[in-house]
Amino acid sequence: MQPPFQPAQFDLKAPPDARRIVVAMSGGVDSSVVAALAARTGAETIGVTLQLYDHGAAVGRTGSCCAGQDIRDARAVADRIGIAHYVFDYESRFRDSVIADFADEYMAGRTPIPCVKCNMGVKFTDLFQIARDLGADCLATGHYVRRVEGPQGAELHRAADSARDQSYFLFATTQAQLDYLRFPLGGLPKPQVREIAAELGLSVALKPDSQDICFVPDGDYAKIVRKLRPDADEGGDIVHIDGRLMGTHKGMIHYTVGQRKGLEIGGQAEPLYVVRLDAEARRVIVGPKAALAVSAARLSDINWLGGDFAGPLTAKVRSMAKPVPARLEGDRLVFDAPEYGVAPGQAAVLYAGDRVLGGGWIAATEAALAEAA
Missing domain, CATH: 2.30.30.280 (Adenine nucleotide alpha hydrolases-like domains)
Known part of the structure; x- marks a missing residue:
């Protein structure tokens, strides 16, 4: 018998009349808890896992995502909570849109962020369409961000747990996607999520978190680039x-x-x-x-979620950086004070407090020192 559960404390915030919910299941503890939350709403819940790279390469490996043992873990959780589970093969799409792009960016002298490209492509575009095709009323994921209903519609906000916040990696989420997505873990600390998984008897309760770059098993990204681009050395x-x-x-x-x-x-x-x-x-x-001091950066492919917001903002130019005061002038991001470590290929994500206003890719920088220009 399953332990008592308090759905009001962990609200999925699904549409009130939701009859079918699709959950993106990577095989980790976060998405597994989301699937359990969705199932407890009474709506028909379907777990979907995208196989993103070769099964054999990831079998038995910890810190992976969407391959090998992870797929088996997702299936086991789905069986445990009594929901349907489907696996879709997106290996070639992931290879072409994420891994090949990763290699090309390094060859071009830029510093890529494959997690953002994955969210922009297979996770929030292809998976989004799969959920639509399955007739789901919303798509729920285990990302640590908050979706807040604002006066002009759904807004994207940082997670309550700043140590787990993933908003930097989701800046390219479109308004249409945000209207359909749900992030029920955004208000919870990670230890509490693991406690919920343990209470529900999920086998992944103590499973290690996935690593930053799932397709680089040993951290040697140069080896991946060399394999795809032999002239990389x-x-x-x-x-x-x-x-x-x-x-x-x-x-x-x-x-x-x-x-x-x-x-x-x-x-x-x-x-x-x-x-x-x-x-x-x-x-x-x-x-x-x-010479690393940068006064401004030119952004490309800007995604704006801020509506008619026109107030002061802050910008985060690396996933581990603190947001700093800046202003956006067209495609030019101007920092109030010189910023360091601003690298082309990374993202500049714009905030108003905890709210994500959007962001863009850093295409070029302007040196603060004339001799470094």
């Missing part, structure tokens, strides 16, 4: 911002803006950092920390 020059030749490098894929370690340049009066990457000339440009 072609070397080039390391050049100081003042034009001096400082040495040579072993391939652009080993460097990112803000990096200090691994340059193998000794005997300098002050530490040197990667300031920018010139992919066309295969040059790594380095300079002192002051």
Whole structure:
């Protein structure tokens, strides 16, 4: 017999007349708890898992997502809570839209965020369509963000647990998607989610969280890039911002803006950092920390969720960075004070307090120091 459950405390916030709910099940504890929450509403609940890469490569591996053991875990949870579960093969789509893009971005001297591309593509586009085709009234996921009904419609907000907040990775969510999506874990701390899973007798209650990049099992992203782009290890020059030749490098894929370690340049009066990457000339440009200061960034593919919001905002330029005061002038994001570690290929996500206003991809930066321009 299942333990007592308090649905009012953990509200799915599904449409009041919802008859069918599709839950994106990755095989982890978060999506498993969401599936249990959905089933407790009384609506017909269907679990859907997208197989994103080869089963064999992920069998028995911890920290993966949507492959191998994860699919079996999702199926076991679905059986436990008594819901239907379907697996759809999206391996080729994931390879072309996420993994290949990941390699291309590194080859172009940018720092990619594959988790955002995955959410934009297979998770919130293809999975969205699958849920629609199944006749679902909403699609629920285990992401740690909050969906809040505002005066102009659904709004995206940061999670109550700042340590688990995933809003940075969901900035590209469209308004139409947000209207259909539900994020029931946004108001909960992770330990409480695991407690719920244990109370419900779910086998994944103690399962480790998935790693940041699910398709890089050992953290060696360079190996993934080399496999897809054999010329990734072609070397080039390391050049100081003042034009001096400082040495040579072993391939652009080993460097990112803000990096200090691994340059193998000794005997300098002050530490040197990667300031920018010139992919066309295969040059790594380095300079002192002051040269990393950025006054503005040009954004591409801006997604706006803020409606007619026109007040002060903050911008977050890395997933682990703190939001800083800035203003958006067309496609140009201007920082109130110089910002460091702003890398092309990353995202700039815009906030008003806890509300996500939208964001865009960092296409180029403007150096705060004239000599670093």
